[in-house]
Amino acid sequence: MKEPGTGEGPATAAVLVIGDEILSGRTQDANTHYIARYLAEIGVDLREARVVPDEAEEIVVALNALRARYTYVFTTGGIGPTHDDITADAVAAAFGVGIGEDPRAIAMLRERFTEEELNPARRRMARIPDGAELVRNGASKAPGFWIGNVIVMAGVPTIMQSMMDTVGPQLRSGARVQVETVDAGSIPEGSYAMKLEEIARAHEGVSIGSYPHFSAAGIRNQIVLRSRDAARLAVAGQAVRALLAELSAQAS
Known part of the structure; x- marks a missing residue:
């Protein structure tokens, strides 16, 4: 116990x-x-x-x-x-x-x-x-x-x-979990799901999730990264932003 x-x-x-x-x-x-x-x-x-x-x-x-x-x-x-x-x-x-x-x-x-x-x-x-x-x-x-x-x-x-x-x-407290939210805009989750999984696997200690947001303007996606390690969070965040930039360039 x-x-x-x-x-x-x-x-x-x-x-x-x-x-x-x-x-x-x-x-x-x-x-x-x-x-x-x-x-x-x-x-x-x-x-x-x-x-x-x-x-x-x-x-x-x-x-x-x-x-x-x-x-x-x-x-x-x-x-x-x-x-x-x-x-x-x-x-x-x-x-x-x-x-x-x-x-x-x-x-x-x-x-x-x-x-x-x-x-x-x-x-x-x-x-x-x-x-x-x-x-x-x-x-x-x-x-x-x-x-x-x-x-x-x-x-x-x-x-x-x-x-x-x-x-x-x-309560026994600890290091606060830091959160970074990256706006994926209207890029469909299916377009980045596999690459996002690769990023998640490559960055130990960072939790990464994708969350659709529904509004009058349509569906927009956000990718949320969480970690107690600021340095690891920053590196993973850079990888996510690079992926989204690449997908945006391909779509334009």
Whole structure:
């Protein structure tokens, strides 16, 4: 099992989105996009994202698979006050630990709610797996938690983002991936696909992809190069631009 802050090479991550509302299309998932951009800024590679329903068995299976594979797993959703908020229980089951009302979490909730307002439903948000550290959130006070290499956060974007700001400085960061985008214009992908593959193979440490962009002006293609090594990125970028220049000359 990979633990936070350990291991060699870039830290890796996965996002596990929990919620029937995402799968039904009722709610659009904005959290994965935010987490991906946040992690890219600090040099953590987001490698996988999954969406599972509010079913304990599904959550446990997915969580155990992801936490065995990546440095960090971020979950979003299912830690609110209603009966279908079962993420905390599922995480406890995945780790094989108990779960109960945490006095530290109750103290955080009291920063927002009076004793009268702190009813049984709201107290559900203070149920934390044994051994977990709390993740404070400045938006609503109800905490997330961090156990092993799993960071459990809310599904509401503003609250999740507050939690991400709390845990972000504690993550094992690395060199940021640098990105170069080369506009291929209206040159069809089929015209450069084979040569682009040759360039990709010849430049180790550089990821190269081609992405069509559809607009009112028609289809335009962009070639995106990514690398943690600025020198390698520059050389590969030159090769891509040379290829496109050659194709443009042939077409004119």
